Amino acid sequence: MIHPDFFPFFRALEQNNSKAWFNPRKAEYKAIRQVFEEGLDEMAVEIAEFDDRVERFLDDVKAVKVFRIYKDSRFSKSEVALKTNISGYVTSGPEGPFYYVQVGPDDCFVGGGIYQPSSALLQAIREEVAESYEGLTEILADEEFKTMFPEGLSSEYEVKTAPRGFSVDDPAIAYLRKKSFTVRHHFTDEEAMSDDFYEQVIRVFEVQHRLHRYLARAFGRM
Numbered sequence: 001m002i003h004p005d006f007f008p009f010f011r012a013l014e015q016n017n018s019k020a021w022f023n024p025r026k027a028e029y030k031a032i033r034q035v036f037e038e039g040l041d042e043m044a045v046e047i048a049e050f051d052d053r054v055e056r057f058l059d060d061v062k063a064v065k066v067f068r069i070y071k072d073s074r075f076s077k078s079e080v081a082l083k084t085n086i087s088g089y090v091t092s093g094p095e096g097p098f099y100y101v102q103v104g105p106d107d108c109f110v111g112g113g114i115y116q117p118s119s120a121l122l123q124a125i126r127e128e129v130a131e132s133y134e135g136l137t138e139i140l141a142d143e144e145f146k147t148m149f150p151e152g153l154s155s156e157y158e159v160k161t162a163p164r165g166f167s168v169d170d171p172a173i174a175y176l177r178k179k180s181f182t183v184r185h186h187f188t189d190e191e192a193m194s195d196d197f198y199e200q201v202i203r204v205f206e207v208q209h210r211l212h213r214y215l216a217r218a219f220g221r222m
Helices: 006-015 019-047 052-058 119-141 143-148 197-221
Strands: 064-066 086-091 098-103 108-114 181-187
Touching: 006 019, 019 052, 019 064, 019 086, 019 098, 019 197, 052 086, 098 197, 108 197, 119 143, 119 197, 143 197, 181 197
Parallel strands: none
Antiparallel strands: 064 086, 086 098, 098 108, 108 181
16 A cells, blocks of 8 residues: 655755645656555445444545645744655544554554544533443553553543543542543554565454444434
8 A cells, every 4th residue: 555656755855845845746646645545445445344434434435534744834934844654544434443554754553543632522422431441441451452552542632630520539530531542553664564464454453343333332322
């Protein structure tokens, strides 16, 4: 799913990050993006074999999204115009757990989960966690899961104390503080270009799906 020219192109972009450099090379970028997107399309079909939510969603709409290379400059003063990676995901439906792939020079990782859910879904997840946090702990403590995701759940977005309606003394408070429930597995550039990268990513996602099954229980509370 990674074009042979991927890393040479993006390393050159790192050194020449401007639309003036990029625009004459759009055809090269589009070829790289197409290979990446085709890989995600194939992954969606394979993921659907072990994730029935993705399987159901595939019947309705395209479950794959690849992000634009242009940065959103509305909220940034940076002069860097373009992303130096390519990324996209396979989704299991609106707000559903997703499978994410990002590849760039020294910036290769896969992962997913539920990222910054709506207030209603976040409340439902917290209620589920408060009642069954042992199940989440068991998933995160599993040796294979820890090998794939040694950082555990991301701590990027959390409240400082206890969310409204929950106690700081709750045994699940470390999870209840979270505003996103995502994990990440890193790859080297060499691994991303290896012949078995696709198979490695699918294996990571199979293990990741254990977390997805748990999080999806919250939808029954909405």
